Amino acid sequence: MNLNQLTFREAVQGDLDNIVLMLSDDKLGQKRERYTRPLLESYLNAFHSIEADPNNELIVACDREEVVGVLQLTMIPFLTYQGGWRASIEGVRTAMTHRGRGIGTLLIKRAIQRASDRGCHMIQLTTDKQRPEARRFYEKLGFEATHDGMKLHLLRK
Template sequence: METEIRFRIATEKDLDSIVAMLADDVLGSKRERYEQPLPNSYIKAFKAITSDPNNELVVACDGNEVIGVQQITFTPYITHQGGWRATIEGVRTSASVRGKGVGSELIKWAIQCAEERGCHLVQLTTDKTRPDALRFYERLGFKATHEGLKLKL
């Protein structure tokens, strides 16, 4: 990896960069609204995430530049003897660093956080129209062991 990155919890000042990354792909451009000022819905969601001790919005930075993002949610379950799981969502990297290992480092960092919090499982989903993303996660050790279902409201 050519880029020296560090990870930290996102601040509200990072929100513009985060939404820009979320909107910068085929699917994201259809569901996100990257405009100035940012829609208030992003600010409300950010505040809800950061006020919840079981949610972390994490950014990867190269110097002062935000180059990656992911959300990690820690959930207690009654199954698996009352174990905890970590769910990774919203993983994106800046177009300028794609293919340089930043995404892999983000996921490895999330796995380490999950281990430190005592989780027995890390889970994530990827859209079926993203076969490259599926291969990426499989290279990192994830296995498609379940069929995920969603109900859009």
């Protein structure tokens, strides 16, 4: 695979199977995702919500026609920073067969450019403490661990 031939676009519904497979294809993803065929309806519902929201982008990296990477980019308006916008990155994954080739780096750079194009003053993400290699990856791209993030999981209805 030649990284110069890698293309980026917004995901379409036909990509969803590959996206969910990538999200579930690691130790942590296996605990929280369910890759089944057919896919759970909740994945399709979430995709349609993301697709309909102009402040959300589900970006895929493609090697020719094959989806080999994904991330979700969300632009969020805030009152802080004088009413500034910031972007949030979530669900960064590269296909198991394509890891270590620079696809993740190019995906993040694409997200940074998209956030900049939309006028965001900051881009943020979280990474699980069980993934120290992910933290090192983001630090190499210029991200700094300036805050402690906290989460509260809510019961699903």
